[in-house]
Amino acid sequence: MRLWPRENAPVIERGEGSWLIDTRGRRYLDGVSSLWVTLHGHGRPEIVRAIAEQAARLGHSTLLGLANVPASQLAEKLVEIAPDGLKRVFYSDNGSTAVEIALKLAYQYRRLSPDPAENGRTGFIAFRNAYHGDTVGSVSLGGIDLFHGTFRDLLFPVEFAEYPYYYRMGPPLDRGPYRDKCLAGLEEIVARHAERVGTVVIEPLVQGAGGMLTAEPGFLAGVREICDRWGLLLVADEVATGFGRTGRMFACEHEAVRPDFLCLAKGLSGGYLPLAATLTTEAVYERFLGTPGNPVTFYHGHSYTGNPIACAAALANLDIFEREKVIERMQPGLEHFARLLKERIEPLEAVGEVRRRGFMTGIELVADRSRRTPFDPALRLGKRVILEARRRGVIIRPLGDVVVLLPHLSFTRDELTTLVEVTAASIETACAEVRP
Numbered sequence: 179m180r181l182w183p184r185e186n187a188p189v190i191e192r193g194e195g196s197w198l199i200d201t202r203g204r205r206y207l208d209g210v211s212s213l214w215v216t217l218h219g220h221g222r223p224e225i226v227r228a229i230a231e232q233a234a235r236l237g238h239s240t241l242l243g244l245a246n247v248p249a250s251q252l253a254e255k256l257v258e259i260a261p262d263g264l265k266r267v268f269y270s271d272n273g274s275t276a277v278e279i280a281l282k283l284a285y286q287y288r289r290l291s292p293d294p295a296e297n298g299r300t301g302f303i304a305f306r307n308a309y310h311g312d313t314v315g316s317v318s319l320g321g322i323d324l325f326h327g328t329f330r331d332l333l334f335p336v337e338f339a340e341y342p343y344y345y346r347m348g349p350p351l352d353r354g355p356y357r358d359k360c361l362a363g364l365e366e367i368v369a370r371h372a373e374r375v376g377t378v379v380i381e382p383l384v385q386g387a388g389g390m391l392t393a394e395p396g397f398l399a400g401v402r403e404i405c406d407r408w409g410l411l412l413v414a415d416e417v418a419t420g421f422g423r424t425g426r427m428f429a430c431e432h433e434a435v436r437p438d439f440l441c442l443a444k445g446l447s448g449g450y451l452p453l454a455a456t457l458t459t460e461a462v463y464e465r466f467l468g469t470p471g472n473p474v475t476f477y478h479g480h481s482y483t484g485n486p487i488a489c490a491a492a493l494a495n496l497d498i499f500e501r502e503k504v505i506e507r508m509q510p511g512l513e514h515f516a517r518l519l520k521e522r523i524e525p526l527e528a529v530g531e532v533r534r535r536g537f538m539t540g541i542e543l544v545a546d547r548s549r550r551t552p553f554d555p556a557l558r559l560g561k562r563v564i565l566e567a568r569r570r571g572v573i574i575r576p577l578g579d580v581v582v583l584l585p586h587l588s589f590t591r592d593e594l595t596t597l598v599e600v601t602a603a604s605i606e607t608a609c610a611e612v613r614p
C-alpha cells in the first residue's frame with residue numbers, strides 16, 4: 179500500500195473490444211483479460227443488450243424458495259456443456275464461494291452417508307501452490323504461502339500433495355516419470371489417511387495464481403483414477419481454466435475427466451458481472467434429498483444467488499461461444515500466439531521458461547538461465563516489467579517474477595503480436611534497469 183500512491187495507476191473509464199481507455203484518454207491493450215474474466219472483448223453489444231433488457235424486466239429475485247427465468251435457463255445450458263455426469267447447479271457470485279460451496283457440499287455429503295465408516299471421511303487433499311480463492315475455506319485449500327501463510331491459524335487442516343511442476347526445483351527431471359512420482363505421492367497420502375479424507379480439490383491442467391504452473395499431460399486423468407480407486411470425490415476448480423482459456427471449453431475435456439464437482443466463475447458472464455456456479459452429480463444431489471421422514475437442507479445461500487441480470491449476461495456469453503464457434507475459430511490465433519512466444523520471448527536472456535496451456539501463459543524471469551536462479555525479490559522485476567508495458571500501452575500483471583499473459587479469446591492476430599512484442603521489449607528494458 180505504501181508504494182501504490184507513487185505508482186500513479188491509470189483510472190479506467192471505458193472499454194472497447196480488446197482495449198481499456200483511462201480518464202486521460204490513453205488506450206491500453208487488456209493483456210490479462212481484466213484479471214482473467216473478459217472473453218469476447220469489452221462492450222460486446224449482445225451481452226450489453228442482454229443485461230439492459232433483463233435489468234428492465236427483473237433486477238433481482240431470490241432463489242430461496244423461488245426460481246427465476248435466466249437462472250433456470252442458464253442451469254440447463256451449463257449442464258448441457260459441462261463434462262458428462264454433472265447434472266445439478268448451485269449458484270453464487272464469485273470463484274471463492276464456488277469452491278467454498280463445493281467443499282461444504284462434499285463435507286456434508288460424507289456426514290449424510292448412511293454408512294458410519296463414510297461419516298468420518300470429511301477431510302480434503304489439495305495441491306502445493308494451489309489457489310482456490312480468498313474466503314477462509316478456500317484459503318484452507320490454498321498452497322501459496324505468500325497469500326495464505328498469514329491466516330494459517332484460521333484454517334482447517336488439509337493434506338497437500340505435489341503438483342507435477344518442477345522448473346524451480348533445480349536440475350531438469352524427466353517429465354513422464356516425475357508426473358508418475360507425483361501420482362504415487364498422492365496415492366500414498368490417500369492411503370495414509372484413507373479413513374478420514376474424502377475429497378481431492380484440483381486446478382485442472384494449470385495452477386493459475388501459483389504462477390501458471392502447467393501439469394504434465396496425463397496427471398489429471400491419473401488423479402481421477404486414484405479418486406475412483408479410493409472412493410474420493412474430485413472437485414475441479416475451473417474458475418480460471420473454464421470457458422476456453424486452455425483451448426477447449428473446459429480443461430477437464432483435454433483428458434476426458436468427469437469431476438464430481440465443477441467450480442465456475444471468472445469467465446462465466448463473459449467478464450461483465452459477478453456470477454459463479456458449482457455443478458455436481460446426481461449422486462451428490464440425491465444424498466441431500468434425505469429420506470421422506472427426514473429431509474435435508476444445505477445451509478448456504480447468498481443474497482444475490484442466481485441474480486437474473488448476471489445469468490442473462492452468462493446466457494449471452496454462451497450464445498456467443500455457440501454462434502461464433504469461438505473454440506474452433508480461436509485455434510489459428512492460438513498457434514500464432516505460441517509461435518510468437520517461441521520466437522520473441524523464449525530467446526530472451528532473462529526468461530527461464532515460458533509455460534502455456536491455450537492462452538494461459540506464464541513467463542518465468544530468472545537471473546541465471548543455466549542455474550535457474552531467481553532474481554532478488556527486492557528488485558521487483560516482474561513489477562518493473564508490467565509498469566514498462568503500461569508505459570507502452572499494454573496492461574499485464576506479474577505473479578512475483580512470473581509475467582502473466584492472458585489475452586481475450588477474441589484478440590486479433592495483430593493484437594496478439596502487439597501483446598508479445600511489447601512484453602518482450604518491456605522485459606528487455608526492465609532487465610537493463612536492474613543489471614549493471
Ligand SMILES: *Cc1c(COP(=O)(O)O)cnc(C)c1O
Nearest residue numbers: 272273274309310311386417418
Ligand atoms: C480466481 C480464482 C478463484 C477465486 O475467484 P474469485 O472470483 O476471485 O473469488 C478460485 N479458483 C481459481 C482457480 C481462481 O483462479
